[in-house]
Amino acid sequence: MRSSVFLLCVLGLSLTQIQFSRADLVKQTCRQTPNYHLCVQTLRSDPRSSHADVAGLAMVMVDMIKAKSIATLHRISELLGTAPHPKTKATLRRCAELYDNAVLKADIPSAMEALKTGNPKFAEQGANDAANEADSCERAFSGASPITSFNRSVSNLSRVASAIIRLLL
Amino acid sequence: MADPNPARTFADPEDPIIAATVPDHYTPLLDVDPPAGENSRLPLKGFLVILSGLVLVGLLMALIGENGPSVSQDSQQNDLTLNAPAESTNISAQFLEPASRGPSAGVSEKSFRLHSGVRAPFPWSNTMLTWQRTGYHFQPEKNWMNDPNGPMFYGGWYHFFYQYNPDAAVWGNIVWGHAVSKDLIEWLHLPLAMVADQWYDTNGVWTGSATLLSDGQVIMLYTGATNESVQVQNLAYPADLSDPLLVDWVKYPGNPVLVPPPGIDDKDFRDPTTAWYWPDGKWRIAIGSKVNKTGISLVYNTEDFKKYELIEGVLHAVPGTGMWECVDLYPVSLKEDNGLDTSFNGPGVKHVLKASLDDDKNDYYAIGTYSLESGNWTPDNPNLDVGIGLRYDYGKFYASKTFYDQNKQRRILWGWIGETDGESADIKKGWASVQSIPRTVVFDKKTGTNILQWPVAEIKSLRKSSKKFDKLEVGPGSVVTLEVEKATQMDITAEFEIDKEALKRIGESDVEYSCRTSGGSAQRGELGPFGLLLLADEGRCEQTPVYFYVAKGTDGQLKTFFCTDESRSSLANDVDKRIFGSTVPVIKGEKLSMRILVDHSIIESFAQGGRTCITSRVYPTKAIYGAAQLYVFNNATSASITASIQTWAMKSAYIRPYSSHQES
Numbered sequence: 001m002r003s004s005v006f007l008l009c010v011l012g013l014s015l016t017q018i019q020f021s022r023a024d025l026v027k028q029t030c031r032q033t034p035n036y037h038l039c040v041q042t043l044r045s046d047p048r049s050s051h052a053d054v055a056g057l058a059m060v061m062v063d064m065i066k067a068k069s070i071a072t073l074h075r076i077s078e079l080l081g082t083a084p085h086p087k088t089k090a091t092l093r094r095c096a097e098l099y100d101n102a103v104l105k106a107d108i109p110s111a112m113e114a115l116k117t118g119n120p121k122f123a124e125q126g127a128n129d130a131a132n133e134a135d136s137c138e139r140a141f142s143g144a145s146p147i148t149s150f151n152r153s154v155s156n157l158s159r160v161a162s163a164i165i166r167l168l169l
Numbered sequence: 170m171a172d173p174n175p176a177r178t179f180a181d182p183e184d185p186i187i188a189a190t191v192p193d194h195y196t197p198l199l200d201v202d203p204p205a206g207e208n209s210r211l212p213l214k215g216f217l218v219i220l221s222g223l224v225l226v227g228l229l230m231a232l233i234g235e236n237g238p239s240v241s242q243d244s245q246q247n248d249l250t251l252n253a254p255a256e257s258t259n260i261s262a263q264f265l266e267p268a269s270r271g272p273s274a275g276v277s278e279k280s281f282r283l284h285s286g287v288r289a290p291f292p293w294s295n296t297m298l299t300w301q302r303t304g305y306h307f308q309p310e311k312n313w314m315n316d317p318n319g320p321m322f323y324g325g326w327y328h329f330f331y332q333y334n335p336d337a338a339v340w341g342n343i344v345w346g347h348a349v350s351k352d353l354i355e356w357l358h359l360p361l362a363m364v365a366d367q368w369y370d371t372n373g374v375w376t377g378s379a380t381l382l383s384d385g386q387v388i389m390l391y392t393g394a395t396n397e398s399v400q401v402q403n404l405a406y407p408a409d410l411s412d413p414l415l416v417d418w419v420k421y422p423g424n425p426v427l428v429p430p431p432g433i434d435d436k437d438f439r440d441p442t443t444a445w446y447w448p449d450g451k452w453r454i455a456i457g458s459k460v461n462k463t464g465i466s467l468v469y470n471t472e473d474f475k476k477y478e479l480i481e482g483v484l485h486a487v488p489g490t491g492m493w494e495c496v497d498l499y500p501v502s503l504k505e506d507n508g509l510d511t512s513f514n515g516p517g518v519k520h521v522l523k524a525s526l527d528d529d530k531n532d533y534y535a536i537g538t539y540s541l542e543s544g545n546w547t548p549d550n551p552n553l554d555v556g557i558g559l560r561y562d563y564g565k566f567y568a569s570k571t572f573y574d575q576n577k578q579r580r581i582l583w584g585w586i587g588e589t590d591g592e593s594a595d596i597k598k599g600w601a602s603v604q605s606i607p608r609t610v611v612f613d614k615k616t617g618t619n620i621l622q623w624p625v626a627e628i629k630s631l632r633k634s635s636k637k638f639d640k641l642e643v644g645p646g647s648v649v650t651l652e653v654e655k656a657t658q659m660d661i662t663a664e665f666e667i668d669k670e671a672l673k674r675i676g677e678s679d680v681e682y683s684c685r686t687s688g689g690s691a692q693r694g695e696l697g698p699f700g701l702l703l704l705a706d707e708g709r710c711e712q713t714p715v716y717f718y719v720a721k722g723t724d725g726q727l728k729t730f731f732c733t734d735e736s737r738s739s740l741a742n743d744v745d746k747r748i749f750g751s752t753v754p755v756i757k758g759e760k761l762s763m764r765i766l767v768d769h770s771i772i773e774s775f776a777q778g779g780r781t782c783i784t785s786r787v788y789p790t791k792a793i794y795g796a797a798q799l800y801v802f803n804n805a806t807s808a809s810i811t812a813s814i815q816t817w818a819m820k821s822a823y824i825r826p827y828s829s830h831q832e833s
Binding site: 098101105113114118119122132137140 | 339372394398435436492530
């Protein structure tokens, strides 16, 4: 009885040790990105991070870029439905095109495939491109952007992803 | 000679404050505002107090194990100050600007693009985008292309395969495109040679090379990304050797023929080379890889291309260079002007070893000796070893591959030239990437340290109306218009002489010049810059100078630099606008000479017969179609130059699908 309790304790301790080392990988990786907090927060919010290697962490981050981009597109269509000023409308439309055609249809799939198959430079390109598109969209509003937090989010996540991917090169 | 790669520094990942403010070994998108320099302004005592406080906090955190540092980067996202990119960094080029040296160094801020990292999107019109497509460089009709694959001459045709995405203008879903040509200039597109239809290449039919056997067999080895994303090597061969077009290909049922060996990561094993024959009667191939940060080339031998044996050790390794992609090893003759079959070895021969560095997206080569006894390759100059010395090209040029053209006894080099514009523009225009014009490669007998690359002679078949500008005097600080027929598609040769008096007068410089960190063509020196302004509009708001800059180095020796300055190539700010180049060796008595191929959004420049090459991608918004002009300029402060220039307008090359081909 005592020996099994002992074994259970040892097992429990070992498991926490493994968890601790994985948490270390998340921290270690995030320290090498431009936004430690965002990186740790994002990775921790996904259960896959606890048993992922660096490439896996990059994939989690890319998935989050995808999720935020979809959310941005939703927000854009909401705003378009409120009959905005024509100039804002045109810019919103341009942004929708960027997020849909560039980020979601091109950058994300390209980055994911590159990470999966071990050709990280194309993933880095995809992440950089996503940040570029988000920045482009924000810039196009000339200071009067109604979706700043969305664009910033995608941009920041992309930059973090790019930094993580750089670790694979 | 090229600047060596900057030493890679590693931030201390343990100290969260340092990690957050000091850039790591990569060239980051990192916000370093306030820069590390600000810390050094704090009084030492205060700094020590803060440091011990941090250590205490750090210890506490380690105990708890949950929290990160409290330094937040969020507030600084809008105003990013970026580091100067490393000499040969291309990867993050879309974000990074060279750090401005500021007005105190004589640099007007206007000559650099935004250093905030936020790139204003340019309203690209279809007219502008359509113009970007090349007239005579190889490219598929649409979508994404990257590495050249399996180039060879067979059945009376030059065959060219390439990495292709049939679905989009970005990398992905990679398969093998195929085209054939009689002259390396006019191409017929054929059906895809290989698609991702087997478990061992379902995640990508990647780069490979062809070996022609003396019995007429054609061996194609290529990398497949398996269903589990392991990188393996596969064998394929033509379905019908009597079909000179080699349209159909068969994959060996026993694939894969090679899997990553022990100690090599599943994702660091790709791009098999053409095989060369070894005195033991077997064939050898090389495959690039890495161990930690050391780039290596593995060697295998085989008798039948189906069973392989890993040869102990490596062909060569260079620490700090990272993953070696697209390794290439080939002989060059020290005496003759012709190319050599890949298996050739012996006296009067040196071997060029080349690798594409994944880290910085540049192709590096080194000349050395490949010993038939030891099976090792050693560089002539270890300081210019693979990855730390010379580059094939100082601009945009990657994943290159040579082949032996037995038809004309030449060694020919293909290079992938990607886009440097915004990726949303690529999606809008529906395509991305071109190939360089194939180049012959020979050993440079005059220097003994370089190879010479030169556009294949067949390119001259596209030349039409020629114009000569003989012995043009171009005084210091002047620009001369060269009236030409079609400034967007040109072949140009130019020779320059600097007035001898100025050469004698020049004083020493205490600062070493570098194309990359210079102010480009706007930075005036006593003996340069001077050269040509390409794709310039009439007001010269847009212009791409390709030029020489001569200076006396800190050692008192005259040094010649060859640069391409993209900084004013376009009014658009969402494209790369870099200044590239390198020193170019000039033998006593040689005039300074350049050759330039202008073809819409690509400019290929060659100095001193191809000793130093620069490929550039530019995306002007005004200097397009009939508005593009050509000038010769001299921005030196004291030297006059005499220029002799010859230009040809270039016809477009016939590059069409085979089905539309009329000839029988």
